[in-house]
Amino acid sequence: MTTVLVAEDEPLMRERLLEMLAAAWPEARVVLAAENGNDAWDGFLEHEPQVAFLDIRMPGLSGLEVAQRIGKLAHVVFVTAYDQYAVDAFDAGAVDYLLKPVQADRLDKAVARIRDKLHAAVPHPPADLGDLLSHLKTALPGLRPERTRWLKASVGRQIRVIDVDEVLFFQSDTKYTRVVLRDYEALVRTPLKDLLGGLDRERFWQIHRGTVVNATAIAAAERIDAERMQVLLRGCDEKLTVSRTFAHLFRD
Template identity: 60%
Template sequence: MGPDQGRPAARLLVAEDEAPMREHLLAQLAQQWPEAEVVAVAENGLDAWDAFLEHEPDVVFTDIRMPGMSGLDLATRIAGFVPDGERAPRLVFVTAYDQHAVDAFERGALDYLLKPVEPQRLARCVRRLAQQVGADEAAAPGLAALRERAAEVQRLRWIKATVGRRIQLIAIDEVLFFQSDSKYTRVVHREGEALIRTPLKELLGGLDPEQFWQVHRSAVVNARAVAGAERLDADRMEVLIRGSEERLPVSRAFMHWFRD
């Protein structure tokens, strides 16, 4: 048995908020690319980002207009996540609005499909994807330009947190780390900590990815506060934080931050 036997030709993530269009695209993909595996389906941009982190797909089919986070913003975040020199996923935008085409290609899209997706058009796209997935080049087309655009996003300078009856302003540089649970995001800073209702996924768009590293689906750490990292075994690692006795778990997908 060959080493690749039994493995899908590609792992796909589909992000589409409209159920009829979502089911239509999934059905077309099953016909046009049966060798591929749909590893995740998301109904909004925030869930698509979570699914991307969990499954690390080879190809992302994403709508542009979605609740929570647009497909263009999702593409920008993916570009900021992929380390230099590592293989990037291929991006395909699927939308009813052709006026977004130029912006989509500027953000690293391999292709741009109009709804409802026609079988012949998807077949051409699949042929291109099949040639690209597993190719030697690490970076997807347009990824460098996309990273430059990501740097232009307006960044957060303060975090507003309610502490009792007063509003506390926490300078972003004073934050040691963010940690989320089902209802709140915990903000641990040099003078203490506070809880905010803004989900961690929403905060990420306003944080400088060079300074704030996502190390787990539920944790983002200020790189300037990192004292070190300790490997527990082949698949587990923890981050040590200056000024705190807490340790934060590091997901396998984020261990690249701490490689030699």
């Protein structure tokens, strides 16, 4: 049974897409129907679906940013309300897309293509979306998020103003996010998945569903065994576990 993630922020559109998908692909199992990009990415890490249907414009992470993080880990189908300019870009990138409002015959074709890729004698790997995503992120308006520069956090009786670049790593801690610096640490109420969109992805690397590390603080990555790795940090004795999804960041 193929596992599928659907991310669409408009409730009626989301329900319609789920109903149409159930009719077009009854043997597929939807593991998550996300209302925003942050939940979509967090849910992807939890469920590791084989296929993701992503609305391009969503609160939090955009569909393009979620797709960039997914990379080659799953087949992606974009759901878009954009005009022919965007459609031409999708066609050039050989990527499946659905125009809103989604039509049943168009969904049938997209599903058929994905099933062929998944069930071929030699299964087709997910497409490399790098060039397409770079082009679309600059070409489509309103999809470039504002970067977080400062965080405010309670430390004892003080409210600290934290320069994000000085953070060694962020880590999920129940309802809070643990923010660790060289000299102290703090808790912020914003969940890690909601902080992700404002962090510079080139500088802050997600290495686990619950951990994002400042790449400039990484001293080394070491193998624990054949399957597991951990990161060693400068200025901190903690060792951070690297999940299988992110092990590729440290391969030769």
